[in-house]
Amino acid sequence: MDDTPKLGSGIVSLGTDMFLMKSDTIHTESEVLPVDADAIPMESDSSHMVSDGFPMESDVNSVESNTPPLGSDHSHMDSDTLHMETDPFNKDQGIFHMELDKSTIDPRISECKYDDDPLLKAFKVMEVIGRYRSVVPATARDHTSDGNIMFLSKMCNQIRAKQPIQMILPAFPFKSPNRENKVLGSLPDKGEEISLAHLNGLCAAIGDVYEYGAKLTIVSDGLVYNDILGVSDRDVWEYSHALRDMVVENKYDHIEFARLRNLVHIHEDVSLDGETYEKLAPEFRQELIKKYTPEGFDAAVKIKTDENICTTYRGYIKFLTKDLEHLYEDDGTKSRKSHKKHLGDVAKSMIERGAAFAEAILKNFPGYIRLSIHPSNGLTKISINVLPRTPTPVTPWHSALCYTVDGGFMYGWREIFDADSEMELVHKNGRPWCYRFKSELYNWPLPVTVDPIYPCGMMITPVNPTSISEIDKEKVQALARENSPIVLRGFTDSHDHELIVKKAESMDASHLSASDFDIEEEAEDSDPEELEELIRVGWVPFDGAAEITKDKDADNTKHPSKYQMITATVPISEKTPRSLFSASSLFFSHLPASYTVEMLQQFSWKALSSSSSTNTKTKTNSLPLITPHFSHGRPCFHYHPLLSQSNITSEPTYAIKDISDADSNRLCNVLNPLLYDRRVCYWHTWEQGDVVFYDTFSTTLTWEPAEEEPVLFLLHSGFPC
Numbered sequence: 001m002d003d004t005p006k007l008g009s010g011i012v013s014l015g016t017d018m019f020l021m022k023s024d025t026i027h028t029e030s031e032v033l034p035v036d037a038d039a040i041p042m043e044s045d046s047s048h049m050v051s052d053g054f055p056m057e058s059d060v061n062s063v064e065s066n067t068p069p070l071g072s073d074h075s076h077m078d079s080d081t082l083h084m085e086t087d088p089f090n091k092d093q094g095i096f097h098m099e100l101d102k103s104t105i106d107p108r109i110s111e112c113k114y115d116d117d118p119l120l121k122a123f124k125v126m127e128v129i130g131r132y133r134s135v136v137p138a139t140a141r142d143h144t145s146d147g148n149i150m151f152l153s154k155m156c157n158q159i160r161a162k163q164p165i166q167m168i169l170p171a172f173p174f175k176s177p178n179r180e181n182k183v184l185g186s187l188p189d190k191g192e193e194i195s196l197a198h199l200n201g202l203c204a205a206i207g208d209v210y211e212y213g214a215k216l217t218i219v220s221d222g223l224v225y226n227d228i229l230g231v232s233d234r235d236v237w238e239y240s241h242a243l244r245d246m247v248v249e250n251k252y253d254h255i256e257f258a259r260l261r262n263l264v265h266i267h268e269d270v271s272l273d274g275e276t277y278e279k280l281a282p283e284f285r286q287e288l289i290k291k292y293t294p295e296g297f298d299a300a301v302k303i304k305t306d307e308n309i310c311t312t313y314r315g316y317i318k319f320l321t322k323d324l325e326h327l328y329e330d331d332g333t334k335s336r337k338s339h340k341k342h343l344g345d346v347a348k349s350m351i352e353r354g355a356a357f358a359e360a361i362l363k364n365f366p367g368y369i370r371l372s373i374h375p376s377n378g379l380t381k382i383s384i385n386v387l388p389r390t391p392t393p394v395t396p397w398h399s400a401l402c403y404t405v406d407g408g409f410m411y412g413w414r415e416i417f418d419a420d421s422e423m424e425l426v427h428k429n430g431r432p433w434c435y436r437f438k439s440e441l442y443n444w445p446l447p448v449t450v451d452p453i454y455p456c457g458m459m460i461t462p463v464n465p466t467s468i469s470e471i472d473k474e475k476v477q478a479l480a481r482e483n484s485p486i487v488l489r490g491f492t493d494s495h496d497h498e499l500i501v502k503k504a505e506s507m508d509a510s511h512l513s514a515s516d517f518d519i520e521e522e523a524e525d526s527d528p529e530e531l532e533e534l535i536r537v538g539w540v541p542f543d544g545a546a547e548i549t550k551d552k553d554a555d556n557t558k559h560p561s562k563y564q565m566i567t568a569t570v571p572i573s574e575k576t577p578r579s580l581f582s583a584s585s586l587f588f589s590h591l592p593a594s595y596t597v598e599m600l601q602q603f604s605w606k607a608l609s610s611s612s613s614t615n616t617k618t619k620t621n622s623l624p625l626i627t628p629h630f631s632h633g634r635p636c637f638h639y640h641p642l643l644s645q646s647n648i649t650s651e652p653t654y655a656i657k658d659i660s661d662a663d664s665n666r667l668c669n670v671l672n673p674l675l676y677d678r679r680v681c682y683w684h685t686w687e688q689g690d691v692v693f694y695d696t697f698s699t700t701l702t703w704e705p706a707e708e709e710p711v712l713f714l715l716h717s718g719f720p721c
Contacts, residue, residue: 122155124209125165131590131679132202132384134375134393144378151369151382158367165206165214168368169199170361171386173222174231174239175397178323181415184400186235188242190426190434190451191396194409195386196243196252197454201678202384203254208676217368218243219258223285224357228349229323233281237274251685260284263360264291292356292363299351316347387411388455388679389589402435403452407483407583410435441475441482450479456583456682456699458483461490468494468691473507476693480563481631485581485682485694494689497569509563509693514576514686561696562630568690577704579684584637584698586680592670597635601626603667604657605639622657629697636697639671675700 126148136142158165172192176182183189199216207213222236240257247255261267264287267280303313320343327339361370372381373395387394387409394411402410402417417423417435426433428449436442442450447463458479468491480486493499497513504511566579588597604622626635656664674680683704684692694701 118156118159119152121159121210122152125155125206125214126152128205128209129202129369129382129384131205131677132198134383134385136375136378141377147378147380147382150380154367154369159210159212162212164212165210166365166368167203167214167216167371168219168361168365169216169371169373169384169386170219170221170357171373171395172218172220172240172243173224173397174220174226174236176323177229177231178326179414180326182322182398182400182413184414184432184434187239187431188246189396189401189432190403190428191387191399191401191411192243193246193250194388194401194454195396196247196255197250198388198679199386200252200254201455204683205678207254213254215254215256216371217256217258217365219263219361220260221357223260223281224288224353225350227282227285228346228353229320230327233278234274236281237272237277241274260288263364264288288356288360289353292359293352294355294359297352297355299348302351303348313347313351316350317343320346400435402437404437405439405441405479405482407452407456407585409452441478444472444475446470452483453487453682455586455679456483457485457487457581457694459487459489461488465492467492469499469503471503477507477563480693480695481629481698484583484699485684485692487684488691488693489687489689491689491691494567494691495569497567500565500567500569500691504565507563507565507693508561509565510561512564512566513570514566514568514572514579514690515570564694564696564701566692566694568686568688571688572686576686579686579692580676580681580702580704581684581694582637582675582681582700582702584635584700587637587674587700588635590674590677590680595670597626600637601635603659606657625656627697629695634698637675637700638697639675639700676702 136144155165175186175188179185199218203214203216220236220240222231222240223233225231226233226236240259244257246252247257259272261280261284264284266283266287270276270280272280299313317340324343324346327342370381372383373386373393374383375393376383383393385393387396389409390411396411399411400414400417402412402423404410417425422437423435424438426436428451446466448466449461449463451459451461453459460476460479468488471488471491476486476488488494501511601624603625605625606622623638625637625639627638628634629636656667659667684690
C-alpha cells in the first residue's frame with residue numbers, strides 16, 4: 001500500500017524534504033533567500049547573516065558556506081577536481097572519473113591511512129564538518145580556503161593536546177515572539193529535537209575519525225535581544241532549561257551549553273532557577289553591553305557609512321515586520337509610520353548588541369572552532385545548517401516542523417500548516433509538538449503515539465498498556481516500507497521470547513535477538529560452524545543464510561525475507577553494540593553528484609571474508625547494488641560491507657564487478673562510509689523490551705564496531721593504501 005501523502009496546493013515538494021516560509025512565497029533550492037528576508041537574531045557578531053531567510057548577525061561581511069571544507073587543495077570546487085564527462089568508470093582507460101560533492105566524503109582524504117599526524121587528523125575532521133556546511137550564496141566572495149587554514153591550525157593544537165575538537169555555536173535564543181502565526185509556542189518542540197540530534201551527529205561523526213571526539217558548546221544569545229523584542233526573561237529561561245532537559249533525555253552527550261553569565265563572568269557560582277534567573281538577567285545584559293561593546297561604536301553612523309551593516313539593518317526591519325506584526329493593529333490607535341519607526345529603533349539596538357555579543361564570543365572562546373547558523377564567506381566562521389536536508393538555512397525557533405509518512409521533513413510557519421486541510425497538529429505531553437500529513441497508518445485500533453526518529457525510522461509507543469501481540473500487522477508493514485526501522489517500545493509481553501517468535505512469523509518476518517549481535521559473547525560459546533553461520537546471518541543478510549531466507553518463489557529458489565524483527569527480550573549487556581539502520585533514500589540523497597542511481601544500477605558486488613577462528617571463508621554470491629522495492633518499486637541499495645572484528649575475520653575484500661580492482665576499491669571507499677554517515681544511518685541503542693521491525697529491501701542493517709578500533713579503520717580495513 002502506498003500511503004505517501006499528496007501535497008496541498010500551497011506547498012512545493014523538494015524531493016523527500018520540503019521547505020515553506022510563507023503562503024505567498026515558496027522557496028526552492030535554487031532560490032537563495034535575500035539578506036532582508038525574515039528571522040530572529042540568534043548570533044550577532046560583526047559578520048551578518050541570515051537563517052530561515054532572516055538576518056541574525058550584526059554585519060554582512062561574511063556569507064560563507066558549503067564551499068569545500070579542505071581548502072584550495074582539497075576543495076570540492078577546486079580547479080583540479082575531476083568532473084565526470086560521461087561515466088565515472090571508464091573501462092577502456094581504467095580511470096575513475098568523478099566529481100566530488102559537498103554532500104559526502106572526499107575519497108582523496110578517506111583513502112589515506114589512519115595516522116598520528118595531527119594535520120592529517122585535522123583534515124579528516126574538517127571533511128566531516130564539511131558535510132554539514134551550508135551553501136555559499138552566489139553573491140558572496142568565497143574565503144573558505146583562507147579560513148580553513150585558521151581552522152586547521154586550531155584543530156591541530158587541540159589534537160596535539162589530545163583534547164576533543166571544541167566547537168562553539170551561538171544559537172537557540174528563544175522561540176519567535178510571533179506564536180500565533182510562526183511557531184507553536186514558547187518551548188522547544190520536535191524541530192529543536194531534530195536539530196539537536198543533527199548537531200550531536202556531527203560531533204559523533206568526528207569521533208568516528210578522531211579518537212578524542214568532539215564537543216559542541218551552544219551559547220544562547222537569548223538575553224542579548226529578548227527585552228527589545230518583547231520576550232520575557234522567564235521565557236528565555238524556560239526555553240533554555242527545556243533544551244538542556246531534551247539533551248539529557250535523548251542522550252546527546254556531545255552537546256554542552258553556556259549562558260550569557262559565562263561570558264560576562266558574574267554570578268557564575270549562583271545556583272539558577274527561574275526566579276533567580278529573572279532577577280539577574282538585566283545585570284548579565286548590561287554587563288555584556290558595558291564590557292564588550294566596541295569602543296566608539298555608533299549604530300546610526302555605521303548604518304549610514306557601512307554598506308554591510310546597512311544591509312543588515314534593512315534585513316532586521318524586514319524580519320521584525322513579521323515577528324512583531326502582533327504589536328500592530330490597524331485600528332487607528334497607531335499609525336503605520338510610527339510602527340515602522342519603532343521597528344527601526346529596535347533594529348538599531350540589535351546592531352549595537354550584536355557587536356558586543358560577537359566580541360564576547362571571540363574573547364571567551366579564542367581556541368574554539370567558530371560555527372555559525374548563517375551563511376558566510378568562510379573567513380572567520382564555518383556556516384552550518386542546524387536542521388537536516390534543508391534547501392535554504394532554517395532554524396527551529398523560527399518555524400514549525402511537519403513530517404511525512406516516508407520520513408521527509410518540512411519546516412515552515414504555523415499559519416501555513418494550520419491552513420492546510422491535509423495536515424494535522426500533533427501534541428506531546430499536552431502541548432503542540434509538530435505537524436504531520438494525515439494518514440490512516442497512524443490510526444490504530446488501540447491508541448499509539450508515532451514520533452519520527454532522526455535520521456530515519458519511527459518510534460511507536462502505546463498510550464495505554466498494550467501487548468506486543470496486538471500490534472497492527474498491515475500498518476506496521478506499511479510504515480516499515482515507507483520509513484524503516486519501526487521501533488516498538490513500551491509494549492507489554494515484549495520479554496516473552498516464544499510469543500515474539502510467533503508474532504514475527506505472523507508478520508512474515510524473520511527474527512533475530514539483539515544478543516545475537518554480541519559477537520564476542522557468541523564467540524566464547526559457539527562452535528566454529530555456528531559462529532560462521534552467525535557471521536553469515538548477521539553480516540551478509542542477502543546471501544542466502546537459512547534463518548533469513550525463508551521466502552521461496554515458484555522455482556523453490558530462496559530469497560531474503562522482506563521484513564525482519566529484532567527483539568531485546570533479555571537484559572541488555574554493556575557489550576551489546578548499537579544496531580545501525582541505513583535508509584536507501586537518504587543514502588541516495590547524499591551520494592556525490594557524479595554517482596547516480598542509474599549509474600550504480602549497472603554494477604553488482606560480492607564479498608569474501610576469512611575467519612581466523614575456523615580457518616574457513618565466507619563468500620557471497622554476486623549481488624546487484626540496486627534493486628527495485630518489492631512493493632512501491634523505488635530503488636533500494638543492497639550493499640553490505642563486512643566490518644572487521646579481530647577475533648572473527650581478517651582482511652575482508654569487496655569487489656564491484658565489471659570494473660577494474662582500483663576503481664572497485666575507490667567506489668567501495670565512497671559507499672562504505674556513506675552507509676554509516678550519521679545523516680543516513682540511525683544508531684539504535686537497545687533497551688530491554690524493544691521490538692524493532694524493518695523492511696530489509698529499503699534498509700541496510702549492520703551494527704556498531706568494537707570500541708577499541710576506530711570506525712574509519714574498520715570501514716576501510718579491506719583496502720590497504
